[in-house]
Amino acid sequence: MRICVSDDALAIACGADAVVRAFEDAGHAVERTSSWGMHWLEPLVEVDGIGYGPVQPADVPAILAGEAPHLRLGPVADHPFIAGQTRLTFSRAGRTRSLSLDDYSDTGGWKGLEIARRLTAEQVVDEVKASGLRGRGGAGFPAGVKWNTVRLAEGARKFIVCNADEGDSATFADRMLMEGDPFCLIEGMAIAAIAVGASHGFVYIRSEYPHAIRKMEAAIRLSAALIAPFVIEVRKGAGAYVCGEETSLLNSLEGRRGEVRAKPPLPAIEGLFGSPTVVNNVLTLAAIPFILREGAQAYADFGMGRSRGTMPIQLAGNVRYGGLFETAFGITLGELVDKIGGGTDSGRAVRAVQVGGPLGAYLPPSLFDTPFDYEAFAAIDGLIGHGGITVFDDTVHMARQARFAFEFCAAESCGKCTPCRIGAVRGRETMEQIIAGGSDVEDRLALVRDLCETMKVGSLCALGGFTPYPVLSAIEHFPEDFRAPAQVGAA
Numbered sequence: 001m002r003i004c005v006s007d008d009a010l011a012i013a014c015g016a017d018a019v020v021r022a023f024e025d026a027g028h029a030v031e032r033t034s035s036w037g038m039h040w041l042e043p044l045v046e047v048d049g050i051g052y053g054p055v056q057p058a059d060v061p062a063i064l065a066g067e068a069p070h071l072r073l074g075p076v077a078d079h080p081f082i083a084g085q086t087r088l089t090f091s092r093a094g095r096t097r098s099l100s101l102d103d104y105s106d107t108g109g110w111k112g113l114e115i116a117r118r119l120t121a122e123q124v125v126d127e128v129k130a131s132g133l134r135g136r137g138g139a140g141f142p143a144g145v146k147w148n149t150v151r152l153a154e155g156a157r158k159f160i161v162c163n164a165d166e167g168d169s170a171t172f173a174d175r176m177l178m179e180g181d182p183f184c185l186i187e188g189m190a191i192a193a194i195a196v197g198a199s200h201g202f203v204y205i206r207s208e209y210p211h212a213i214r215k216m217e218a219a220i221r222l223s224a225a226l227i228a229p230f231v232i233e234v235r236k237g238a239g240a241y242v243c244g245e246e247t248s249l250l251n252s253l254e255g256r257r258g259e260v261r262a263k264p265p266l267p268a269i270e271g272l273f274g275s276p277t278v279v280n281n282v283l284t285l286a287a288i289p290f291i292l293r294e295g296a297q298a299y300a301d302f303g304m305g306r307s308r309g310t311m312p313i314q315l316a317g318n319v320r321y322g323g324l325f326e327t328a329f330g331i332t333l334g335e336l337v338d339k340i341g342g343g344t345d346s347g348r349a350v351r352a353v354q355v356g357g358p359l360g361a362y363l364p365p366s367l368f369d370t371p372f373d374y375e376a377f378a379a380i381d382g383l384i385g386h387g388g389i390t391v392f393d394d395t396v397h398m399a400r401q402a403r404f405a406f407e408f409c410a411a412e413s414c415g416k417c418t419p420c421r422i423g424a425v426r427g428r429e430t431m432e433q434i435i436a437g438g439s440d441v442e443d444r445l446a447l448v449r450d451l452c453e454t455m456k457v458g459s460l461c462a463l464g465g466f467t468p469y470p471v472l473s474a475i476e477h478f479p480e481d482f483r484a485p486a487q488v489g490a491a
Contacts (some may be wrong), residue, residue, distance in 0.1 A: 003028055004046040006094070008035035008179055009211040010172070015056065016043040022057035026064060034180025036094030037324030038081055041073070051076035084340070086302060087326045088290045088310050089283060090173075092181050099218055104183040110226060112292030116191045121151055124195040128288065130296035132308025137163060137244075137281030138356070138385040138462070140307075140374045146278060149268040150196040153276035160192045160201035161253065161272060163281045164216075165237050165244040167206060168357025170316035170388030173324055174282035178205070178212040181286070182219035188285035190227040191292055192278055201232040202272075204249050207239050241412040245461045246279040248414060259414040260461040281386070283312060304330035307373045315341045317353075317390035327372075334368030337391060348393035352401075352478065356385025358408050359466035361473035362398060383469060398478035402448075403431035405470040409463060420464025423455045427471065434482055445475060445482060 005011070005020050020030045023045075038044060041053035045063065051073035052063050062068040073079055076094065087093065096103035104110070116124050129144030150158060162185065166174035177185060189201045205213050213234060220232050240258045243249045247261035250272050271277025287309060291299045300308045307329035313336060315322050320342030337343070337353055344350055352362045361382040363370070370376050377384050392401075406427035413420045427448060434444050452468030459465040475482060 001028060002031065002046075002048055004031045004033045005043060006035040006180075007032035007098070007211075008042075008176060009209075010039055011035055011042045011044070012211070014042040014054065018057045019043045019045065019055050019060065022060040023064075026060060028064070031097060034093050034096055034098050035176055036076055036082060037090065037176060038079065038321070039323040040321050044073075044076070046076055049075050049077075051079065081321060081323065081325070081340070085326050086310050086328050088299065088302070089184075089286050089312055090177070090181070090324065090326050091290075092184070093176070093324070096181070098180050098182060098215055099222060101183070101222055104181075108293055109183055109289070110187060112289035113187050113190050113194075113227070115292050116194045119194075121195050121197060124191065124292070125151055127291060127296045128195070131291045131299040132296075132303070132306070133284065133287055133291065133299065134307070134374065135280060136283035136287070136311070136386065138383065140384065143280060143284055146268055146280070147192065147195050149266070150198075150276045150278050153269050155276045157200070157273075157275050158196055158198040159272045159275055159277045160189050160196070160198045160285075161246075161250070161277055161279045162189060162201065162203040162285055163244065163246060163249055163279055164203055164205040164209075164212070165249060166209070166282070166386070167241045167244050168359075168386050168388050169354075170390040171314050171357060171386045172316075173312040173314055173387065175209050175212050176324060177282050177286050178203075178209070179215050182215050183223055184286045184289055185216075185282055186219060186223050186227060186232060188288035189232060190230050191288050192280070192285060193230040196276070196278055198278065199230065201230065202253060203232060203234050204237055204243070204253060205234060206237045240414070242414045242461070242463055245463065248461070249279070250277070257414075259416045260463075262460060283386075302328035304328075304371060304373055305375055307375070311372065311384070311387050313372070314386075314388045315391070316388065318344045318346055318393050319389075319391040320345045329373050330371050332368060333363065333370050333372060333389075334365070336372065336389060337368065341389075341391060344391060344393040346393050346395075348395065350391060351394040351396055352392045352398065354390045354392070354401075354470065355388070356383035356469075357388055358405065359383070359462065359469055360385050360388075361469045362401060362477060363473065364477045366477075381469065381473060383466065398474040398481040399431065399435050402471045402474040402482075403428060403435060405467055405474075406431055409467040413463060417458070417460040417464060419455045419458035420460070420467075423451055423459075423464065424467060427451050427455075427467075431471075437483075441482065448475070 044053035052071040243258040252258040312326040409424035
């Protein structure tokens with residue numbers, strides 16, 4: 001009997017360790033595997049490929065006796081949530097042990113690196129360009145273009161920096177990848193090193209991810225000989241959201257205060273320690289092994305328009321089926337929220353979703369026919385960001401959500417530029433006055449709009465520059481919540 005339980009941080013938080021002890025106390029060994037990403041079913045247990053979930057320790061005797069039909073899911077790989085996905089980056093999720101070199105190589109691991117070693121640096125870059133891969137960290141900049149800039153840049157040394165400072169609300173794909181398939185990220189970084197001529201790499205992980213940090217450190221030790229002479233080190237972040245911005249991250253790596261740098265120069269020309277540097281996030285680098293192994297066209301065959309390949313979309317908030325759903329670009333927002341996510345967990349109507357983290361726009365159901373695509377979202381003043389979707393039901397108060405956007409920016413600003421440092425504070429104060437009501441609400445809303453415009457064009461980085469997205473979208477799509485309190489909800 002083969003029993004598998006995930007050692008993903010979310011599974012552990014839901015009680016997976018206690019479930020494992022219950023099986024062990026009953027005399028059965030348990031394999032700890034990566035997570036399938038069906039978070040509402042955790043702790044999820046597989047017994048000879050048959051899933052059960054969510055499982056509590058008291059359920060173990062019934063499962064072993066074959067008497068738990070209320071928990072039985074059937075073959076996990078056939079579950080509609082899994083079967084409906086196109087898993088390229090997360091193809092091993094739920095199937096392999098995260099620190100098993102044998103599991104990784106048996107599922108196609110290191111083949112992309114082997115192919116890259118037979119190609120020239122220019123050929124590797126050309127493959128990435130042809131795949132259409134764009135940065136999965138939020139900006140959507142073509143990865144191959146960035147790599148080629150670093151390849152051609154002059155410098156005695158070059159670096160690969162993985163931005164794993166995953167701080168957006170509703171995002172957990174980076175954490176899942178590092179905890180469940182760390183060798184995939186390592187292989188992607190090693191291929192990037194060949195492409196640009198880098199000798200050293202860093203993985204900058206947020207301090208709130210202790211499980212991911214331990215997994216990455218262990219995986220780097222286990223694979224050091226396989227990626228040599230390229231060397232990778234893990235660096236722990238200091239808890240600043242702004243260090244998810246690439247230049248602030250580089251400052252932090254150098255031991256400096258996590259402040260945004262003015263551009264130019266771009267990090268691709270003058271990055272870490274003044275050297276040409278590739279800065280990509282986890283999902284971008286983890287897509288690389290598939291592209292090199294299967295070919296650029298195999299990746300580019302998925303998606304729509306200029307958004308090629310797949311996106312690991314993260315469903316969270318007030319949603320019935322929360323978890324990770326990897327699919328090709330082009331699926332509609334409504335399909336993701338209503339069909340795949342199952343609507344709200346509360347059972348109430350969906351009123352809004354926020355896509356792209358705390359700085360993403362709030363979108364109403366009237367826009368749910370929008371394809372999940374960089375350009376389609378830009379056309380409605382939205383952001384895909386890191387692919388996180390937070391669902392809200394009809395009890396949400398959107399003026400308070402707009403206030404939170406300003407409050408978040410004020411708390412997380414590095415303080416270097418005035419529009420972000422001062423604008424966020426003044427925005428929060430003005431939103432509090434609007435929420436309190438009064439006869440001058442329209443004047444204050446006009447002030448908020450002017451302030452947002454200043455933050456958009458005057459901020460040094462996306463923290464201040466993107467804060468207007470949630471604020472202005474809330475005002476545009478939910479104007480009734482910005483009236484005097486006595487009028488909110490009135491017919």
